[in-house]
Amino acid sequence: MQRIPCVLMRGGTSKGPFFHAWDLPTNVVERDEMLINLMGSGHELEIDGIGGGSPQTSKVAILSPSLHADADVDYLFVQVMVAQRRVDTAPNCGNMLCAVGPFAIEEGLVQATEGKTLVRIRNLNTGTFVNSLVETPGGIVRYEGRTAIDGVPGTAAPVQLTFLDAVGSKTGKLFPTGQASDVIDDVELTCIDMAMPMMIIEASKLGVTGGESPAELEGNSALMQKIEALRIKAGAAMGLGDVSGMVIPKPVLISPAKFDGTLQVRYFMPHDCHRALAITGAIGLATACVSPGTVVMQMLGERANGLTQVRLEHPSGSIDIALERTAGKPIQASVVRTARRLFSGYVYAPSVRRLAG
Known part of the structure; x- marks a missing residue:
């Protein structure tokens, strides 16, 4: 069994494990197979993994320092299918994105500032950029607060997300067919x-x-x-x-x-x-x-x-x-959501056979 450092976080109305890219295989096929195994994909309850048996709770975030001048961190979202043993990295996930800023600050990828900290995120799935404004009184991420979002019980600290260049995230066009309808x-x-x-x-x-x-x-x-x-x-x-x-x-x-x-x-x-x-x-x-x-x-x-x-x-x-x-x-859109750190430690997954080449 492989032991992998992991933080489970709720982001908006989704939740899933957050990883540093350096803790996962660099080979994409090996990485995806590892994620399938640790989430328990291929079973409707994901009973042999940490997935929650729903598309909203079978999600993974992978972070790394960004080399892009306009970003602090790179964020790759992985949708792990529940009943099928496969993943999809085509789309972004804005709910998991809510937790990227807090994770990046607490893991030392971004230096916290007094009051609020801006985390500039590049989403690798779509090549787009998002600014995340996280509350950090005393240089520490605040999770408790009075902001409520529907679909999540209770209240928490607000996280403001501003999508800077979301037009044509996968196709390069707002209306990919060439017309609005x-x-x-x-x-x-x-x-x-x-x-x-x-x-x-x-x-x-x-x-x-x-x-x-x-x-x-x-x-x-x-x-x-x-x-x-x-x-x-x-x-x-x-x-x-x-x-x-x-x-x-x-x-x-x-x-x-x-x-x-x-x-x-x-x-x-x-x-x-x-x-x-x-x-x-x-x-x-x-x-x-x-x-x-x-x-x-x-x-x-x-x-x-x-x-x-x-x-x-x-x-x-x-x-x-x-x-x-x-x-x-382009139109810019902003939304306020909440996030919470649920646990940190290690997740265990069956060893993935090294692939030739």
């Missing part, structure tokens, strides 16, 4: 790539209200099959190729807000409905709210004019996103 199989949808490639559809177009619980949506086999068929075609149209084995683009169902929000959303990962909402997904949805021609802006109508604050209602509550638009510059 498309029609696939007689269904109008928007393919957008802002922090996360997504396929956005008005829920009513697929015969649901958009207010159903995640379990209800996942139990609707006809709906899930239709969403996957559309996702595969949308992925090809976005230039992502055959996405049947990928977790992008993410399907999203939108509907009018029930309460005081801007929009109600159901976000898929892609075959399970998120119990809350991915941060990267929230950034993309907020951008779609103010982008002419999208199915989101069409649904909002005049309410979309001049929006600088977007509230997205999800199954566990809501999340607020602030938008900043400067002439000649």
